[in-house]
Amino acid sequence: MENVKNKMVNVNGIDYRWPEKPVVVVCIDGGDPEYLQQFVAENELPNIQRFIQDGFAMVADGSMPSFTCPNNMSIITGTPTSKHGISGNYYLDTKTWEPVVMTGPELLRGETILARFADAGAKVVSITAKDKLRRQLGKGLDVSQGHVSFSTEFVDRCTIEENGIENVLDYVGMPKPDMYSMELSLFVLEAGIKLLKERRPNLMYLSLTDFVQHKWAPDEAEALQFYRQLDNAFGRLAEQDIVLALTADHGMSDKSNDLGEPNVIWLQDILDAKFGTGEVTVVCPITDAFVAHHGALGGFVRVWSKGNVSAQDIISHISVIDGVDLALDKKTACRMFDLPEDREADVVVVSRKDVCIGSSSSLHDLTGLQGHRLRTHGGLTEARVPMILNRPLNAAYKARVAGEDLKSYQVFDFAINGTQ
Amino acid sequence: MENVKNKMVNVNGIDYRWPEKPVVVVCIDGGDPEYLQQFVAENELPNIQRFIQDGFAMVADGSMPSFTCPNNMSIITGTPTSKHGISGNYYLDTKTWEPVVMTGPELLRGETILARFADAGAKVVSITAKDKLRRQLGKGLDVSQGHVSFSTEFVDRCTIEENGIENVLDYVGMPKPDMYSMELSLFVLEAGIKLLKERRPNLMYLSLTDFVQHKWAPDEAEALQFYRQLDNAFGRLAEQDIVLALTADHGMSDKSNDLGEPNVIWLQDILDAKFGTGEVTVVCPITDAFVAHHGALGGFVRVWSKGNVSAQDIISHISVIDGVDLALDKKTACRMFDLPEDREADVVVVSRKDVCIGSSSSLHDLTGLQGHRLRTHGGLTEARVPMILNRPLNAAYKARVAGEDLKSYQVFDFAINGTQ
Numbered sequence: 001m002e003n004v005k006n007k008m009v010n011v012n013g014i015d016y017r018w019p020e021k022p023v024v025v026v027c028i029d030g031g032d033p034e035y036l037q038q039f040v041a042e043n044e045l046p047n048i049q050r051f052i053q054d055g056f057a058m059v060a061d062g063s064m065p066s067f068t069c070p071n072n073m074s075i076i077t078g079t080p081t082s083k084h085g086i087s088g089n090y091y092l093d094t095k096t097w098e099p100v101v102m103t104g105p106e107l108l109r110g111e112t113i114l115a116r117f118a119d120a121g122a123k124v125v126s127i128t129a130k131d132k133l134r135r136q137l138g139k140g141l142d143v144s145q146g147h148v149s150f151s152t153e154f155v156d157r158c159t160i161e162e163n164g165i166e167n168v169l170d171y172v173g174m175p176k177p178d179m180y181s182m183e184l185s186l187f188v189l190e191a192g193i194k195l196l197k198e199r200r201p202n203l204m205y206l207s208l209t210d211f212v213q214h215k216w217a218p219d220e221a222e223a224l225q226f227y228r229q230l231d232n233a234f235g236r237l238a239e240q241d242i243v244l245a246l247t248a249d250h251g252m253s254d255k256s257n258d259l260g261e262p263n264v265i266w267l268q269d270i271l272d273a274k275f276g277t278g279e280v281t282v283v284c285p286i287t288d289a290f291v292a293h294h295g296a297l298g299g300f301v302r303v304w305s306k307g308n309v310s311a312q313d314i315i316s317h318i319s320v321i322d323g324v325d326l327a328l329d330k331k332t333a334c335r336m337f338d339l340p341e342d343r344e345a346d347v348v349v350v351s352r353k354d355v356c357i358g359s360s361s362s363l364h365d366l367t368g369l370q371g372h373r374l375r376t377h378g379g380l381t382e383a384r385v386p387m388i389l390n391r392p393l394n395a396a397y398k399a400r401v402a403g404e405d406l407k408s409y410q411v412f413d414f415a416i417n418g419t420q
Numbered sequence: 421m422e423n424v425k426n427k428m429v430n431v432n433g434i435d436y437r438w439p440e441k442p443v444v445v446v447c448i449d450g451g452d453p454e455y456l457q458q459f460v461a462e463n464e465l466p467n468i469q470r471f472i473q474d475g476f477a478m479v480a481d482g483s484m485p486s487f488t489c490p491n492n493m494s495i496i497t498g499t500p501t502s503k504h505g506i507s508g509n510y511y512l513d514t515k516t517w518e519p520v521v522m523t524g525p526e527l528l529r530g531e532t533i534l535a536r537f538a539d540a541g542a543k544v545v546s547i548t549a550k551d552k553l554r555r556q557l558g559k560g561l562d563v564s565q566g567h568v569s570f571s572t573e574f575v576d577r578c579t580i581e582e583n584g585i586e587n588v589l590d591y592v593g594m595p596k597p598d599m600y601s602m603e604l605s606l607f608v609l610e611a612g613i614k615l616l617k618e619r620r621p622n623l624m625y626l627s628l629t630d631f632v633q634h635k636w637a638p639d640e641a642e643a644l645q646f647y648r649q650l651d652n653a654f655g656r657l658a659e660q661d662i663v664l665a666l667t668a669d670h671g672m673s674d675k676s677n678d679l680g681e682p683n684v685i686w687l688q689d690i691l692d693a694k695f696g697t698g699e700v701t702v703v704c705p706i707t708d709a710f711v712a713h714h715g716a717l718g719g720f721v722r723v724w725s726k727g728n729v730s731a732q733d734i735i736s737h738i739s740v741i742d743g744v745d746l747a748l749d750k751k752t753a754c755r756m757f758d759l760p761e762d763r764e765a766d767v768v769v770v771s772r773k774d775v776c777i778g779s780s781s782s783l784h785d786l787t788g789l790q791g792h793r794l795r796t797h798g799g800l801t802e803a804r805v806p807m808i809l810n811r812p813l814n815a816a817y818k819a820r821v822a823g824e825d826l827k828s829y830q831v832f833d834f835a836i837n838g839t840q
Contacts, residue, residue, distance in 0.1 A: 316732060332745055
């Protein structure tokens with residue numbers, strides 16, 4: 001048998017050691033540090049509390065914009081958004097002037113940690129709640145070699161050829177969850193626990209969805225119920241002699257007023273009134289196919305000009321709107337938020353913590369909120385995320401944390417290289 | 421004797437336990453995390469490395485603007501700048517239109533941790549390199565009660581009445597250091613080591629100066645020489661059975677071009693050319709009496725309008741200047757940087773990491789650089805600082821770090837409440 005003890009796998013410029021034990025990374029979608037803060041203080045999460053005391057735990061910088069796709073790609077490639085290129089769920093193709101969905105693997109730059117390890121002979125598993133992430137997470141991964149890659153969303157359609165596994169509902173022993181349910185995330189964890197036990201892969205990535213956090217604040221019973229179940233599942237993962245790493249793609253902020261109505265800036269309407277219809281286009285890069293719980297409203301939007309209005313004029317008009325924190329030109333936004341310039345708009349707008357930004361009021365459907373307060377993300381105020389390991393850092397990584405900012409895209413690096 | 425084990429001291433809303441051992445907090449002025457990162461990687465700092473491995477170490481948020489006075493006041497009061505009010509070394513009094521030095525204790529809002537502990541019966545010591553900090557650090561402290569408060573700058577003038585100590589040069593056994601020397605900081609530490617040994621105060625605050633970091637980058641021999649001496653002094657403090665906490669007031673960035681010339685935006689000149697002389701006033705709040713090593717240039721300036729030019733017009737003109745990261749109105753700046761509104765300008769400007777901002781080129785003297793590259797601070801890129809404790813966190817504070825951002829103004833809280 002090959003001696004793998006000293007084998008290194010280089011992915012996008014970072015050297016990863018060969019994992020002595022399985023490494024499992026969980027991305028708690030929308031897992032704002034506030035949930036942990038509250039439930040840990042209430043002694044509700046015994047497993048996570050043990051990781052915090054015996055392992056390593058702090059708050060890290062997530063990638064901007066604080067959306068699901070950019071951060072999952074940061075985590076799975078170990079690189080910032082400027083390198084992997086997935087800077088939102090959508091960007092505007094200025095040749096056709098149409099928004100382009102950014103979920104295709106061909107748009108992802110660089111390689112995934114999973115695919116490179118698979119090439120090097122590791123067994124890997126990737127499970128995600130929503131299918132929009134699956135293809136990018138599985139980029140370059142040949143599932144015919146015994147790897148697994150599927151989403152709960154399409155769990156009933158899994159095939160050996162496409163997903164490396166079939167009959168997953170029977171295998172996990174749970175019914176197919178609704179797209180708007182906490183089970184959509186819990187299914188990911190149960191599948192991971194069973195695959196870990198039976199196949200013991202070297203690397204496993206489990207990416208949840210943020211239905212619960214969009215809907216319920218830390219002080220609501222449903223949020224606690226969800227986190228208790230997460231904690232229980234984390235305990236069953238950790239007891240299998242693994243390195244377990246927990247992080248989040250982004251946080252979550254309440255963006256409603258005292259009456260419970262959403263605080264929304266309808267930016268397309270404001271800019272059309274100022275510059276005339278058709279001159280500038282506002283894109284909300286939070287948009288995906290399932291928006292009932294946030295109405296495609298987030299804390300970060302992009303503005304493209306057709307050419308007649310300058311970025312300076314747009315910035316000047318936007319920066320004084322109450323509820324806007326930052327209105328930045330492309331170059332400044334890319335430098336400050338580590339974004340790829342070739343996919344960036346002329347102007348980037350970030351809202352205040354309690355405010356979100358939409359395009360035109362006629363284009364957003366808020367009936368899906370069903371009386372809930374609007375909770376969403378995208379801005380700087382949702383770009384801080386937990387990073388928790390069930391094992392303590394080694395000496396070299398303790399020194400790293402003392403001298404540099406921790407980025408959530410380093411979670412595989414810390415889990416693999418920082419604990420052995 | 422009074423049972424002090426369960427005694428609590430409340431300072432500005434935070435409860436502090438009674439320290440079982442002396443607590444010594446050192447503020448390494450200009451102690452950018454980069455210095456630690458480099459010298460720890462080179463195994464040059466054995467004592468700090470021991471603290472990192474056996475105690476607690478990470479990078480924390482400093483207060484904005486990343487200057488000396490605001491951050492020292494944040495540390496000594498345990499509050500953000502919005503509460504203690506010292507938002508720079510200078511602010512503009514719009515009644516007289518004159519800049520006001522912010523070093524007077526009457527401008528400091530709230531109480532210092534030292535003074536409240538002294539009131540409660542503790543013995544406290546405060547030593548600072550430059551005298552500009554001494555009066556605010558000593559606010560409310562009655563040195564006739566056995567406490568000590570002095571600066572290296574005026575070490576030869578210390579009296580029992582004013583400083584609680586006299587003949588300090590003889591006491592420490594070092595000659596009076598030059599204002600532009602690394603000994604100005606080292607004297608603070610030597611005095612602290614001796615006072616700790618002989619008087620064993622309950623709390624001690626030692627605040628250094630950033631002459632070395634302004635002048636030398638982490639890869640220059642003088643910087644290493646200074647940090648070796650700091651590390652040696654920290655070792656001699658730590659061996660006296662204390663809780664030792666190390667932090668910094670701000671970081672330090674190189675702000676010169678490839679030719680070694682400073683990258684400066686002369687903002688007053690730019691605004692005068694646009695709006696006419698006398699309409700707006702640029703204040704550089706880094707200014708103090710000793711500016712040879714930075715020429716009063718920093719990464720954060722304030723702009724006040726006399727009333728004819730709107731904040732929006734000023735922002736619009738400034739935000740497109742190459743080298744400006746942020747140009748914010750008063751309200752946004754105060755919200756984002758936790759600043760006091762009543763002392764804030766109409767517009768706040770933050771520069772890019774490699775650029776600094778001055779007022780009018782005729783008002784800054786750069787001859788003091790003597791051929792050195794300009795290294796300075798003030799902006800967001802210098803607002804991340806180390807926080808290191810020689811003892812591990814207790815369970816409650818490990819949980820805190822897992823759920824919330826660490827602020828350098830919490831260093832006394834962590835040192836006192838987080839380690840016992």
